[in-house]
Amino acid sequence: MLNRIGISLDEELLKQFDALIAQRGYSNRSEAVRDMIREELIKKEWSDTDSEKTQVGVAIMVYDHDAHDLSHKLTHLQHDSHDLIISTTHVHMDESNCLEVLLLRGKAKEIASLGNAITSTNGVKMGKLVPATTGERL
Numbered sequence: 287m288l289n290r291i292g293i294s295l296d297e298e299l300l301k302q303f304d305a306l307i308a309q310r311g312y313s314n315r316s317e318a319v320r321d322m323i324r325e326e327l328i329k330k331e332w333s334d335t336d337s338e339k340t341q342v343g344v345a346i347m348v349y350d351h352d353a354h355d356l357s358h359k360l361t362h363l364q365h366d367s368h369d370l371i372i373s374t375t376h377v378h379m380d381e382s383n384c385l386e387v388l389l390l391r392g393k394a395k396e397i398a399s400l401g402n403a404i405t406s407t408n409g410v411k412m413g414k415l416v417p418a419t420t421g422e423r424l
């Protein structure tokens with residue numbers, strides 16, 4: 287069942303909100319607000335979560351495969367946590383840069399630990415762990 291709510295905003299804030307959601311391709315405010323609420327709930331789900339609880343996340347990294355020993359190190363890290371990794375996608379971006387995306391499912395603390403290990407590896411140019419959700423509580 288859908289519930290309707292009213293929100294009071296000052297004009298300037300509403301103007302900025304409308305510009306933001308137009309830029310992001312939303313055709314109406316309701317869908318934009320719903321997505322923002324869901325995003326906050328996912329953040330809360332992760333921050334409240336018992337670290338033993340199963341969560342889902344996506345790790346993203348960009349690195350130079352010519353950098354000494356780096357791709358070997360990153361492959362090692364992944365094999366050490368093979369039971370967390372649902373799938374990986376590797377894209378050869380140009381002559382030297384690689385993009386890798388890992389879909390992860392496992393205990394929250396283990397996902398966070400693998401995410402931190404990847405992003406802190408010397409030579410990784412860009413690394414990020416994106417908390418996702420199993421969808422159970424949304």
Ligand code: NI
Nearest residue numbers: 377378383384
């Ligand atoms: Ni590559």
